[in-house]
Amino acid sequence: MAQDHFDICIIGSxxxxxxxxxxxxxxxxxxxxxxxxxxxxxxxxxxxVGCIPTKMMVxxxxxxxAPEHARRxxxxxxxxxxxxxxxxxxxxxxxxxISRAGLAWRQANENVTVLREAAAFIDExxxxxxxxxxxxxxxxxxxxSRARMLDAPGLDDxxxxxxxxxxxxxxRIRQVPDRxxxxxxxxxxxxxxxxxxxxxxxxxxxxxxxxxLRKVDGEIAQRATELAAERFSVRLNQRLSAVEPAGRGxxxxxxxxxxxxxxxxxxxALLIVAGRVPNGDQLAVxxxxxxxxxxxxxxxxxxxxxxxxxxxxxxxxxxxHLLKHVANAEARTVQHNLLHPDEPAARPAVPVPQAIFSQxxxxxxxxxxRQLREAGTDHxxxxxxxxxxxxxxxxxxxxxxxxxxxxPATGRLLGGGVIGPEAPELxxxxxxxxxxxxxxxxxxxxxxxAHPELAEVVENALLSAAAECRKATR
Numbered sequence: 001m002a003q004d005h006f007d008i009c010i011i012g013s014x015x016x017x018x019x020x021x022x023x024x025x026x027x028x029x030x031x032x033x034x035x036x037x038x039x040x041x042x043x044x045x046x047x048x049v050g051c052i053p054t055k056m057m058v059x060x061x062x063x064x065x066a067p068e069h070a071r072r073x074x075x076x077x078x079x080x081x082x083x084x085x086x087x088x089x090x091x092x093x094x095x096x097x098i099s100r101a102g103l104a105w106r107q108a109n110e111n112v113t114v115l116r117e118a119a120a121f122i123d124e125x126x127x128x129x130x131x132x133x134x135x136x137x138x139x140x141x142x143x144x145s146r147a148r149m150l151d152a153p154g155l156d157d158x159x160x161x162x163x164x165x166x167x168x169x170x171x172r173i174r175q176v177p178d179r180x181x182x183x184x185x186x187x188x189x190x191x192x193x194x195x196x197x198x199x200x201x202x203x204x205x206x207x208x209x210x211x212x213l214r215k216v217d218g219e220i221a222q223r224a225t226e227l228a229a230e231r232f233s234v235r236l237n238q239r240l241s242a243v244e245p246a247g248r249g250x251x252x253x254x255x256x257x258x259x260x261x262x263x264x265x266x267x268x269a270l271l272i273v274a275g276r277v278p279n280g281d282q283l284a285v286x287x288x289x290x291x292x293x294x295x296x297x298x299x300x301x302x303x304x305x306x307x308x309x310x311x312x313x314x315x316x317x318x319x320x321h322l323l324k325h326v327a328n329a330e331a332r333t334v335q336h337n338l339l340h341p342d343e344p345a346a347r348p349a350v351p352v353p354q355a356i357f358s359q360x361x362x363x364x365x366x367x368x369x370r371q372l373r374e375a376g377t378d379h380x381x382x383x384x385x386x387x388x389x390x391x392x393x394x395x396x397x398x399x400x401x402x403x404x405x406x407x408p409a410t411g412r413l414l415g416g417g418v419i420g421p422e423a424p425e426l427x428x429x430x431x432x433x434x435x436x437x438x439x440x441x442x443x444x445x446x447x448x449x450a451h452p453e454l455a456e457v458v459e460n461a462l463l464s465a466a467a468e469c470r471k472a473t474r
Contacts, residue, residue: 004113006030008338009127009136011119011283014044015315015327016142017106019335025111030136032115032129036144037168040116042103045144045316046324047095049168054191056091057171058357061198065231065359072396082199084176092172121288124308138310140334141290141298142327143283145276145316150183154243163251164243165271167192176200177269181253183240185212188273190224190358193232198359203232204265206255208239213356217368219383219403220417224362227399231359238263243270278317295320302346304334312337321352350435355424360400363427366415366434369405380408380468384461386420390452395421402426402461404440408472411439411465422454429458441466 006028010016013033020029035041041048060082067077107114117130126135147166149155155164165173167188176199182189185207197203205212205228212228213221228234238255246252246266253270255263280290280298290306290313291299298318300306306313312334315327333347356362372379386392386400400420407414413434418427433443444462449455 004030004132004134006113006134006136008138008140009134010140010142011127012044012140012142012144012315012317013042013102013106014046014142014144015324015331016140017043017102018328018331019140019142019338020106020109020112021335023339027111029112030115030129030134031106031112032117032119032127034116034118038172041096041099042106042116043099045168046327048099049171051324053091053095053171054167054188054195055357056094057087057195058191060087061195062359064198065194069396082176084199085174087199088172118282120282120284121290124288124290124311138338139288139312140338141280141283141285141306141311141313141317142315142331143279143317145278145322146282147272148275148277150240150272150274152240152242157243157245160243160245160251163267163269165269167271167273170269170271173269177267178202179250179267180204180269180271181206181251181265181267182271182273183207184271184273184275185209185214185236186273186275187213187354187356187358190228190356192271192273193228194357194359197232204235204267205232206235206238206240206265208237210236212236213362216356216362216364217403217415217417218370220362220364220419223399223401223419224356224358227360228358235263276316276322280313280317302349303337303344304330304347305337321354323352323354326352351431353427353431355427357424360420361423362417362419363424363430364415364417365427365431366413367405368415372405372414377414378408379405379414380465380472381405382461382465382468384457384464386454386457388460389454389456391454392457394452395454397421400457402457404430404461404465406440406465406469408469411441411469412437413440418458426455426458429455433462439466440469 009030011032037049070077115129119129180201180203182205193205212225241256242254244252251267253265278297298313300313300318304312314330316322336345351366353365382404384402386397402418405415416430440462449459
């Protein structure tokens, strides 16, 4: 068995891979990554089976859904058809090429050894990688997360495996299923519901709880649930109880509600997007003396350091946000701390936004109204509909809105969100205000807002919030 010693061992080729630049040329580095997806792609979840390919699918899906909206505006559009193979070629022609090129480039680095096998710790200084044993002075655990599977009879039936998918396989199928059942109620469920409904599937989304997006502000989540139900079938408070082959092909899916009433759905494909599991358990991190919390996330301090001073962690393996932009920021933190051990930097202590590319899209940031109420935090609320500004009239949008939650004493945003066209772009204005500690009055009146841009709905929300703060503090 080969054994080698390295200055640094990085486990994971997603955000962890971005740590290595020319400043590490004098260090011997092992980059360990088995790969993601059925074909074990290099480059991490986001590039290969996550946010990038799904958003590249969202764009044509949104175009395919345009005729319905256009009719309300007096424009007759007609969808001639969906070339799913061309869509797939466009998406994976790009991401597969980046993955292959990234692997080849990294393998060409003289100071980097790339190891493409599964790994597990033997002790705090030793890692088993396939048949090879390596040691390192420092480790970076950036191994990401994996799709959470459910436990129900039939899910492990090998004869049904080709019809049962997670987010890591569904986008690489060869044809759009006629009937698709999606299990889940979070971000992925809404995004895939939008994609496959727009591309021609009859989608049924089944969620075990009473609402979708349970981690999102209730008012925004409720509107998202209502709008989703207008586009595809939404079934709440139901749990999967069994998966069986259907008599005429496809799947027969059995669900039960809290009263044990059974519901049956026929499907050509089943997509399970019921959350994600951090991959620390697959690395046997406990053998390295690394602590995990009750949900399996590696425990780190503000410097991304575990309880072992020479072992760092970043991204999904340790952070419950499960967001690529968070993983990238944490990678920069680890990078700095590896280069400057005597001047450690903490990860950014700024609000973390989340964009949801459903139809319509959503962005949320900061605290929800429920969180503020439960914490007893004084706040004022403003909900500003798109229909109150001129570009909202142009869009004929009666459903979108901006929601702000503001500290009445300081005028600072505590949380907020946008649901509607261009929500991620509009919502970034809220992120800016929160990150740079700009009060709502200054944010509204400290700049020109080009008229009649859609961003005026944010301006009006900020002005309304400033007025509510004045009322609350009189």
